[in-house]
Amino acid sequence: GDSVTQTEGQVALSEEDFLTIHCNYSASGYPTLFWYVQYPGEGPQLLFRASRDKEKGSSRGFEATYDKGTTSFHLRKASVQESDSAVYYCALSVDSNYQLIWGSGTKLIIKP
Amino acid sequence: DPKIIQKPKYLVAVTGSEKILICEQYLGHNAMYWYRQSAKKPLEFMFSYSYQKLMDNQTASSRFQPQSSKKNHLDLQITALKPDDSATYFCASSQEGRAGQLYFGEGSKLTVL
Numbered sequence: 001g002d003s004v005t006q007t008e009g010q011v012a013l014s015e016e017d018f019l020t021i022h023c024n025y026s027a028s029g030y031p032t033l034f035w036y037v038q039y040p041g042e043g044p045q046l047l048f049r050a051s052r053d054k055e056k057g058s059s060r061g062f063e064a065t066y067d068k069g070t071t072s073f074h075l076r077k078a079s080v081q082e083s084d085s086a087v088y089y090c091a092l093s094v095d096s097n098y099q100l101i102w103g104s105g106t107k108l109i110i111k112p
Numbered sequence: 113d114p115k116i117i118q119k120p121k122y123l124v125a126v127t128g129s130e131k132i133l134i135c136e137q138y139l140g141h142n143a144m145y146w147y148r149q150s151a152k153k154p155l156e157f158m159f160s161y162s163y164q165k166l167m168d169n170q171t172a173s174s175r176f177q178p179q180s181s182k183k184n185h186l187d188l189q190i191t192a193l194k195p196d197d198s199a200t201y202f203c204a205s206s207q208e209g210r211a212g213q214l215y216f217g218e219g220s221k222l223t224v225l
Contacts, residue, residue, distance in 0.1 A: 010144025034212055041204045043116075044155070089155065093212035098143060099158045099168050100212050105154045 002027050004092045006103035013080050014111050021106045023064070023090030025081040033066050033073040034091040034100070044089060047075075065090075082110045115118075116217035118203050124223045125193050132179075133188040133220045135203030136143075144186040145214065146178060150199035154170045161186055162208075182212045193224045 002050040003054040008024045025031060036044040048057030050066035050073065057064055062077045075088060119134040137144060146158040160168040164180040175197075177189045190197060202222045205212040 032212055036214075041218070044205070044214070045216070049213065072126075073213045084118055087154075091212065096211045097144075098162065098206070098211045099157055099170070100214070101205055 001011075002092060002094050002101050004090050004101050004103040006090055006106050008106045009104065010032045010107045010109065012111055014043065015081055016079045019075070019077040019080045019084075019108065021088055021090075021108070023073045023075065023103060025071050025090075026094045028031060029095040032096065033064075033103040035062065035064055035075050036075070036089040036091060036094070038087045038105075039049065040086070046096075080110055081109070082112070084108060086112045093100045114139070115204060116203055116215060118217035118220050120202075120220060121218065122221050122223075122225065126225055127193060127195060129193050130189065130191045131134045131193065131222065133190070133201050133203075133222070135187075135217060136204040137184050137203070137215070139205055139207075139215055139218075140184075141205035141215070142183065142208045143211075144180070144184075145204040145206075146186065146188050147204060147216075149203040149219070157190075159186075165204065190222075195224045198222055198224045204212060206225050
């Protein structure tokens with residue numbers, strides 16, 4: 001079945017560290033990939049999306065490239081800040097279905 | 113100004129009672145959703161509506177009933193509340209043709225005692 005796997009449940013970094021959060025997916029049809037961010041006390045917010053092979057999405061210094069060959073959409077940021085502390089969700093829509101399939105989320109902690 | 117308004121932000125209920133969670137969106141979207149978030153399941157899809165019609169229901173229990181009185185409203189009625197219903201309930205919406213690009217409200221945190 002269709003699924004999204006985020007391998008890191010939690011990532012702890014210091015400010016200015018490089019961030020990678022891994023996202024792999026399995027889709028029975030045409031996939032569209034999303035990254036969402038959820039700050040404490042708020043609902044998730046869309047960071048960006050991608051639907052074509054090698055398409056790069058980016059926003060707020062975060063970026064991810066959809067790789068059809070490795071079925072991946074890893075989130076990266078070159079230099080994290082304390083304000084980036086949040087939970088990050090990778091999500092999948094198959095064949096433009098309204099129902100998103102969500103990863104389990106990765107909590108990003110920025111150490112002082 | 114928030115574009116998706118959820119009321120109330122916090123609520124406490126006793127087991128067996130009934131509550132209604134309110135959601136209004138002012139984004140002009142035709143699709144609306146309910147999600148639930150708890151410690152057990154990070155983000156759980158419940159319902160989707162398009163043009164006020166139910167599109168998808170992933171909630172096993174009939175105790176959860178969405179109600180759409182207007183195009184930009186999607187309330188959630190929960191009956192016979194149980195402690196396991198304690199969670200934050202998020203309303204979301206999306207534009208027709210942009211499936212997956214959701215806008216979420218700030219949530220209603222429900223505690224059932």
